[in-house]
Amino acid sequence: MTLRSALSAQRRHGSNQISVAGTSPANGVLIILNGFACRYKVLHAGRRQILGYLVPGDICGLRLSTLSRGGYYVGTFGPTETAILSLERILSCPELYPNLTRALQWSMLAEESIAREWVTNVGQRTAYERVAHLICEMFVRLQLVGLTHDNQCTLPLTQRDLGDALSLSSVHVNRVLRQLRLDGLATFHHSELVLTDRSALHRIAGFDSAYLHLQARSCIRPSTNITAASA
């Protein structure tokens, strides 16, 4: 398998675009081995809309055509290890790469679903519900790849990063987080997220994990299933 270690980058003014260096296959897909990334668009006046987060184990259909035509970028938060895989190779002999195949299937299934859930989140929920919903989603996704402990997980995101995903100003994200803390639902300090009252969060956010297609994902743990190239 052509494992191709990719660059990690320092954070600076938001996310760094992943540069697809060298001779990447035309139908290459990007897999996150370690660290966080996101898809995002840039609009006028430096505004940025984060379209979705990518956590370890996630696959990003980074066909170059999609990247240029779809009009969005992929960027990282802090040091990140990634690999570019040949889509053809995985598809041609799926039995050789069962975990990757499953990850790919989940990705194709969940991508659209998550994008549509985000439309709903940004469009229909209040700031309070919105933050709660994102917190719920991230926790569940991280839990699935074994990156949570008890009710806690690491989210290497600033309040501005959250705001750009939720279409809220960083100031308002701050106020909402404070309220969530005062309400005893969750705390978020120094990139550490703690869900104090998970069921209440789910209820308030109107969170139904069905859109994540969890059963299709099983428990892929990137660190154990994939031989990672060190960055």
Add this chain to the structure above:
Amino acid sequence: MTLRSALSAQRRHGSNQISVAGTSPANGVLIILNGFACRYKVLHAGRRQILGYLVPGDICGLRLSTLSRGGYYVGTFGPTETAILSLERILSCPELYPNLTRALQWSMLAEESIAREWVTNVGQRTAYERVAHLICEMFVRLQLVGLTHDNQCTLPLTQRDLGDALSLSSVHVNRVLRQLRLDGLATFHHSELVLTDRSALHRIAGFDSAYLHLQARSCIRPSTNITAASA
């Protein structure tokens, strides 16, 4: 080809859910022959988020799994003719159904892209820009299937329907439409949309049609390419 004529429904309090009656194939896809439809979610308090419009020629990946798990519905605006096609059959002999195959490819390519553009639209643009952007998108998509004349097209949507797609109240949609009219950009009366100043609209909306993957769609005209079953 198993053409299966489906029901048309009267509009009432928003969109009517398409019921997939009878023995639909597990991997059936829905194609809009005539009329308008949309994907939508329903939240608490009767709020509805429209996730995307479906115009004639559009294909809706209505795998039952997606429908139930993705958590959204498909509904129609007014009388609509649809057909359910067997995905396997099209994929197994694409040379028999070139237009359908192309439509399917476009659909898979553009679906995700459009969903992400909508996140951006709802999240980052002002009400004015948002309405302008939706207008631009709908016009281009209808133009592609020959449903426009000059700068005019029919959009069988109420201001509330637009609001549910844009995450705006119908009252505010009304005010924005008035402003667009006063500014000489577009008018929308009795379901007739007229783009008075298309380039200005594009500029204001920040509309870049790349996300629609137009070149992949070519000019599919549903009424000429598909033998429609009458409803």
Add this chain to the structure above:
DNA sequence: CGGTATATTGAAATTTCTCAAGGACTGTGG
């Protein structure tokens, strides 16, 4: 230690919503 990015809080400004009322259009039954 100084410099930079991030977090926190207050207050004013802005956008958008909700509520409310009247007008326009459509179809139905008498």
Add this chain to the structure above:
DNA sequence: CCACAGTCCTTGAGAAATTTCAATATACCG
């Protein structure tokens, strides 16, 4: 043909949510 009901459109005015601006505080890094 008219009256009626229902939905949609239109406009105003006050309310609510969120943003922006501004100032300070805190943490991190060389």
